[in-house]
Amino acid sequence: MESESQTQVEPAAELQSTAEPPSPQQEATRPEPPWRRLHPASILVNLLPHAWRQLRGYWPLLIALFVGSEVTVGRLDLDLVLFLFLFAASQTLIHQLTLRFRVKDGKLEVQDGLLYRRSRILGAERIQSASLLRNPFHRLAGLVEVRIETAGDLRTEGLLSALSVERANELLGELEEIRRQGRSRDEEEDAPPTEEILHEVGLLEILGHGLSSMRAGVFGFLVLVAMEIARQTDPTLAAGLPEQAFNPAFVVGFVFSAFAVGWLLALGGALLSLFRFRLTLQEDLVRAEQGLLTRRRVELGLGRVHVLRIDEPFVRRRMGYGSIFLQTAGIAVGPEGVRAADANIPMIPRARLRELCALFLPGLSLDPWASTRPGAPPFSRAPIRVLLLGLLGASLQSFAAGLVALWLLGPWGLLIACLLWPLLLLGAWLDWSWQTWAVDHHVLISRRGFWSRQTWILPREKVQSMVRIQDPFLRVLGLGRVVVRMASARVVLPIMRWSDAGELLDCAERERPD
Amino acid sequence: MESPTPPSTTAWRQVDPSIVLFWRLGALLRSLFLGLPFIALIAASAAYFVHISLAVVVLALYALLFVVRVFVWPRLTYQRLSFRVGERDLRVASGVIFRQETIIPFSRIQFVDSHQGPIERLFSLARVYVYTASGPAPDGGIPGLRSEEASALRDELAHAHRRDEGDGV
Numbered sequence: 001m002e003s004e005s006q007t008q009v010e011p012a013a014e015l016q017s018t019a020e021p022p023s024p025q026q027e028a029t030r031p032e033p034p035w036r037r038l039h040p041a042s043i044l045v046n047l048l049p050h051a052w053r054q055l056r057g058y059w060p061l062l063i064a065l066f067v068g069s070e071v072t073v074g075r076l077d078l079d080l081v082l083f084l085f086l087f088a089a090s091q092t093l094i095h096q097l098t099l100r101f102r103v104k105d106g107k108l109e110v111q112d113g114l115l116y117r118r119s120r121i122l123g124a125e126r127i128q129s130a131s132l133l134r135n136p137f138h139r140l141a142g143l144v145e146v147r148i149e150t151a152g153d154l155r156t157e158g159l160l161s162a163l164s165v166e167r168a169n170e171l172l173g174e175l176e177e178i179r180r181q182g183r184s185r186d187e188e189e190d191a192p193p194t195e196e197i198l199h200e201v202g203l204l205e206i207l208g209h210g211l212s213s214m215r216a217g218v219f220g221f222l223v224l225v226a227m228e229i230a231r232q233t234d235p236t237l238a239a240g241l242p243e244q245a246f247n248p249a250f251v252v253g254f255v256f257s258a259f260a261v262g263w264l265l266a267l268g269g270a271l272l273s274l275f276r277f278r279l280t281l282q283e284d285l286v287r288a289e290q291g292l293l294t295r296r297r298v299e300l301g302l303g304r305v306h307v308l309r310i311d312e313p314f315v316r317r318r319m320g321y322g323s324i325f326l327q328t329a330g331i332a333v334g335p336e337g338v339r340a341a342d343a344n345i346p347m348i349p350r351a352r353l354r355e356l357c358a359l360f361l362p363g364l365s366l367d368p369w370a371s372t373r374p375g376a377p378p379f380s381r382a383p384i385r386v387l388l389l390g391l392l393g394a395s396l397q398s399f400a401a402g403l404v405a406l407w408l409l410g411p412w413g414l415l416i417a418c419l420l421w422p423l424l425l426l427g428a429w430l431d432w433s434w435q436t437w438a439v440d441h442h443v444l445i446s447r448r449g450f451w452s453r454q455t456w457i458l459p460r461e462k463v464q465s466m467v468r469i470q471d472p473f474l475r476v477l478g479l480g481r482v483v484v485r486m487a488s489a490r491v492v493l494p495i496m497r498w499s500d501a502g503e504l505l506d507c508a509e510r511e512r513p514d
Numbered sequence: 515m516e517s518p519t520p521p522s523t524t525a526w527r528q529v530d531p532s533i534v535l536f537w538r539l540g541a542l543l544r545s546l547f548l549g550l551p552f553i554a555l556i557a558a559s560a561a562y563f564v565h566i567s568l569a570v571v572v573l574a575l576y577a578l579l580f581v582v583r584v585f586v587w588p589r590l591t592y593q594r595l596s597f598r599v600g601e602r603d604l605r606v607a608s609g610v611i612f613r614q615e616t617i618i619p620f621s622r623i624q625f626v627d628s629h630q631g632p633i634e635r636l637f638s639l640a641r642v643y644v645y646t647a648s649g650p651a652p653d654g655g656i657p658g659l660r661s662e663e664a665s666a667l668r669d670e671l672a673h674a675h676r677r678d679e680g681d682g683v
Contacts, residue, residue, distance in 0.1 A: 115631060115632050116629060118627055118629055119668070121626060121672040122624070123672070463619075463622075465618040467615065467617075469612060
């Protein structure tokens with residue numbers, strides 16, 4: 001509905017000050033900067049877009065009211081829509097009346113709220129980017145929305161929702177001036193840098209990627225959705241469901257069909273997304289280009305990598321390949337367009353994984369593939385109690401599956417359950433064997449899984465916060481989990497001793513390496 | 515202007531005890547206005563469709579839950595909630611059944627929010643939420659602070675960029 005245009009506003013001219021820095025007495029008597037408010041026209045400018053966002057959030061309810069086969073639109077339904085619209089209008093009014101902001105001591109202060117008052121202080125140096133947005137309503141009123149982006153945070157959208165252009169430029173100029181004081185400038189103009197091709201993916205690799213990215217569950221989900229839609233639109237179809245749906249031969253055929261269709265879907269998806277994939281390096285900028293119908297170009301600065309994940313599913317591992325997934329802090333808008341937050345580098349020969357990981361994370365000193373024996377030093381392995389936990393979980397899963405199979409298939413179901421149990425136990429043991437983690441001065445590495453093996457490499461200087469969590473069951477066993485929060489990502493480490501989790505938390509307070 | 519040097523402490527601090535009364539009041543109101551009608555409906559249905567004894571069991575269970583929610587749980591939550599402002603980080607410990615301890619280095623703090631609802635205002639209480647670049651949800655939250663303490667903590671954390679004045683990312 002909105003037609004938004006983003007413009008990068010040029011900051012105000014740098015102030016030339018030759019005056020002496022103010023004395024403490026002068027600082028104390030300096031008047032407080034005044035609070036500023038939204039433009040009065042913000043109510044009208046924000047009303048329809050905000051109401052649309054509110055209504056859009058209730059789309060399942062609206063579909064149920066207006067699309068269901070046995071329901072006709074009545075007075076109650078229209079009253080509900082009117083209530084939602086009035087609710088949005090009241091929120092818009094409160095937003096305009098209560099929001100105020102100012103720049104004080106190098107920080108942006110924003111306050112809003114009537115019953116629930118919110119006060120925010122945002123350091124100018126924390127701002128990743130700032131942009132101006134104008135939808136058609138803004139343009140009609142001569143206003144603009146200021147969006148201040150900090151890494152990993154989406155909640156500044158809609159905060160400074162309607163300012164005059166002059167006020168917006170004044171605000172951005174103030175913030176830019178503060179940020180510029182903390183930045184060094186490099187004004188040298190070099191010759192156009194050369195581009196080095198790091199990795200390319202051919203058609204065979206794309207097909208291999210698809211084969212090793214099975215999506216069997218998608219087929220089952222689509223069948224269930226189709227059945228529900230059919231039942232809603234024509235109830236006689238449901239009555240005609242053949243009894244042989246519970247026939248063992250039908251079930252086996254259904255499972256094989258699900259796998260086959262899942263593979264086909266994965267192959268198609270890989271072709272569409274990874275066609276002509278190319279990874280290049282230009283100075284400190286990594287570019288990934290890919291896509292058949294929609295061509296996508298992702299640019300990542302080498303120093304911006306926050307999370308590096310290596311995916312080595314069993315089939316892909318046997319083929320001799322792995323994939324790297326890179327994630328940064330957020331999104332930046334620059335002269336060359338939008339720099340997206342992540343990149344997926346598929347089908348890398350396993351011999352090259354180490355080289356590329358070292359390129360993206362120059363501080364990488366630990367080698368995730370140093371030893372073929374999982375859990376060997378410097379890697380830690382989860383204690384044996386975690387294995388017992390996994391075996392118990394696998395047993396419960398097979399018991400539940402056995403009950404369902406017994407109900408559906410009778411004695412055949414019991415046989416399937418008896419075969420499933422040792423397989424799940426083996427899977428639990430393999431998963432425990434390959435759960436490891438390690439930490440040194442530069443990185444934190446976590447590895448999980450055997451069938452779908454994933455290895456996370458996290459630069460410690462990019463760790464935002466860490467949490468250790470203990471539910472009652474883990475408390476009895478003296479175990480706990482650690483969740484590492486990176487910018488726009490959460491990585492859950494393997495279950496470990498509660499004391500080990502505490503030691504890992506202490507790592508977070510140690511700053512970037514010297 | 516030089517940023518004020520926050521007091522160095524490694525001691526765990528508890529929040530204001532009046533938060534217990536605030537939580538009890540909230541639980542009481544929720545139980546009376548939301549839970550009780552719902553449970554009454556279930557009990558009536560049980561009595562009508564099954565047997566009166568089942569309704570008695572449902573009501574007895576709800577009464578037990580009511581006592582725990584209003585009288586026991588807030589006290590336990592208060593005892594398990596503490597925070598520590600260290601040399602380089604903020605730590606928050608919380609949780610009764612699911613215990614957790616969060617550590618947030620000062621250099622990673624993007625911004626700090628303080629929230630105060632209308633009933634919290636009556637108790638002169640406020641909440642502080644700390645955000646890093648990890649996402650839209652706060653990394654740590656401390657309810658039950660006195661209003662002035664919440665403002666002081668908020669300002670202290672907002673100014674606590676120790677060695678690095680960068681973007682915290």
